[in-house]
Amino acid sequence: MAIISSKQPAADGEQPPRARKKNTPKPLATPEPAVLADGDSELLQAEIATSEEKLQEESLRPSSIQEYIGQKELKGVLDIAIQAAKVRGESLDHLLLYGPPGLGKTTMSLILATEMGVNCKITAAPALERPRDIVGILMGLQPGDILFIDEIHRLPRMTEEILYPAMEDFRLDITVGKGTTAKIRSIPLPKFTLVGATTKVGSLTAPLRDRFGLVQKLRFYEVDDLTLIVQRTAEILSMSVTTEGAAEVARRARGTPRIANRLLKRVRDYAQVKGHPVIDEPIASAAMEIYNVDPLGLDWVDRLLLTTMAEQFNGGPVGLEALAASTGEDSHTIEEVYEPYLLQIGYLQRTPRGRVVTMAARKHLGLKGGNDGGDQLSILG
Ligand SMILES: Nc1ncnc2c1ncn2[C@@H]1O[C@H](COP(=O)(O)OP(=O)(O)O)[C@@H](O)[C@H]1O
Ligand SMILES: [Mg+2]
Numbered sequence: 001m002a003i004i005s006s007k008q009p010a011a012d013g014e015q016p017p018r019a020r021k022k023n024t025p026k027p028l029a030t031p032e033p034a035v036l037a038d039g040d041s042e043l044l045q046a047e048i049a050t051s052e053e054k055l056q057e058e059s060l061r062p063s064s065i066q067e068y069i070g071q072k073e074l075k076g077v078l079d080i081a082i083q084a085a086k087v088r089g090e091s092l093d094h095l096l097l098y099g100p101p102g103l104g105k106t107t108m109s110l111i112l113a114t115e116m117g118v119n120c121k122i123t124a125a126p127a128l129e130r131p132r133d134i135v136g137i138l139m140g141l142q143p144g145d146i147l148f149i150d151e152i153h154r155l156p157r158m159t160e161e162i163l164y165p166a167m168e169d170f171r172l173d174i175t176v177g178k179g180t181t182a183k184i185r186s187i188p189l190p191k192f193t194l195v196g197a198t199t200k201v202g203s204l205t206a207p208l209r210d211r212f213g214l215v216q217k218l219r220f221y222e223v224d225d226l227t228l229i230v231q232r233t234a235e236i237l238s239m240s241v242t243t244e245g246a247a248e249v250a251r252r253a254r255g256t257p258r259i260a261n262r263l264l265k266r267v268r269d270y271a272q273v274k275g276h277p278v279i280d281e282p283i284a285s286a287a288m289e290i291y292n293v294d295p296l297g298l299d300w301v302d303r304l305l306l307t308t309m310a311e312q313f314n315g316g317p318v319g320l321e322a323l324a325a326s327t328g329e330d331s332h333t334i335e336e337v338y339e340p341y342l343l344q345i346g347y348l349q350r351t352p353r354g355r356v357v358t359m360a361a362r363k364h365l366g367l368k369g370g371n372d373g374g375d376q377l378s379i380l381g
Helices: 051-060 072-088 105-116 131-139 157-169 206-210 223-236 243-251 257-273 281-290 300-312 320-327 331-344 359-365
Strands: 095-098 120-124 146-150 171-176 183-188 193-198 214-217 348-351 354-357
Touching: 051 223, 051 257, 072 095, 072 105, 072 214, 095 105, 105 120, 105 146, 105 193, 131 157, 131 171, 157 171, 157 193, 157 206, 223 243, 223 257, 243 257, 243 281, 257 281, 300 320, 300 331, 300 354, 300 359, 320 331, 320 354, 331 348
Parallel strands: 095 193, 095 214, 120 146, 146 193
Antiparallel strands: 171 183, 348 354
């Protein structure tokens, strides 16, 4: 139930006791994604976008389902949902999109709004700290609008509780007055669609997750699809790239469109300086060597993680915290940024007793021996 006092700022008075302090700390310890100055050290980290990149990304976003490359399953489900909603003249069901950063969650949300012919209001959980933040947004919605909430696993509890009746019954419950005279007033809201995006679906509370009619996972892209994405981006940026050149960039992009686009721009710089008007495979791979991106898109942190597991822990199993301590990397970063891709390409396995480095990883890094159980070949190799 949402409680907004008519006399006082919303943050005071109605907070549960444990959060009553004025300067309530952020509800979750996860740091805000940093916006970096341009630099190459984070070339392969999909969740970090430079401010320049954020602007450029807008021009690279596909604007219709047809233009959205790959993710067949997701597109199939949403295509049906869109058509059905249109036939019935209703808004779309609430939709939860989850998966690693840079795979196209925000893009898909904008496409849904375009396809449905409605507005998309974009916000992120960290911007909804006070109940009045979400109340203001909900009151401003037009019928059918899409409300996109990024990083939805980070919603403060109060905000989340306001969303429950809003999502379920399109109703805002507001408490007017204080103490014994307080009354709850319900304000009807227009029917809207909440699209939530998260990289950590496991961190969502069950009541919130249950209120999404559609829950869809975004997957890492195959090299073929990423190649198409690189070619599409090249065309928008008026660059000349051969199919092999595009594929070379795609192979190193960790299954992630955001990284593919970023690598392509670095390759363009290189080609320009070297006086090559056309980006072909040798130019692409020479550029990637300079930026220290290996043929599978691993950077030095990936290699450090795998080597540490292989050499210091005899291949594993090793616990996340032990691995973090030995490598000096943050355990959240390992889990959310590095591990998903290493799992995807079969270089790492998760067992009940911890992480295990696989034979395929050892081969790639030129390491010997070990007691790992996995011997998967890379799906990208
Ligand atoms: N399916 C796709 N086809 C083409 N480009 C894509 C696709 N998915 C993502 N992109 C590109 O990747 C970039 C990052 O996508 P975005 O939607 O911001 O990812 P997320 O919200 O999942 O972090 C966008 O600028 C877009 O140009
Ligand atoms: Mg996004």
